[in-house]
């Protein structure tokens with residue numbers, strides 16, 4: 001796809017090479033690209049610094065792709081903020097040209113731009129995802145804070161593709177109670193898996 005008329009820069013909050021700490025790809029090394037901007041504004045957000053684009057540095061997609069390709073792992077996680085607030089087609093195109101595997105982390109509140117090897121959708125009850133993102137997600141990762149959240153998780157799962165991987169993750173600030181809730185739920189509904197934020201337990205980002 002030609003992306004010449006689309007902005008070739010993106011507002012970057014940070015980039016770093018680390019280990020994916022949550023979801024089904026947990027444990028895999030990846031280069032993280034955190035974009036600025038989010039209109040979902042979850043009260044528990046642990047990346048609030050990414051909401052404001054004024055905190056970001058504008059970088060060209062060529063520079064970002066070159067930095068991503070300089071790491072030993074072929075995996076690149078595009079995250080935020082809400083990355084789909086930006087047109088991601090030019091960045092995806094550059095990453096693909098470098099034979100990198102492009103993973104997206106999104107709340108699904110905006111249309112998908114670009115093409116991805118893995119879409120992890122983490123839907124939010126107060127700002128539900130678009131059906132088109134639910135249908136294209138490879139992984140549905142629902143954060144559970146209380147027992148009420150399971151109904152939302154099931155509503156989302158009903159719209160996801162049959163092959164979408166379903167995971168439940170405890171809200172970190174409430175992890176003791178929500179981990180037990182999830183444990184019990186998954187035993188009764190084994191189509192779901194448990195995700196923990198491993199990076200927080202071992203103290204890396």
Ligand code: SF4
Nearest residue numbers: 038040041042045081
């Ligand atoms: S969607 Fe993600 S980045 Fe945006 S407020 Fe919620 S947790 Fe934070």
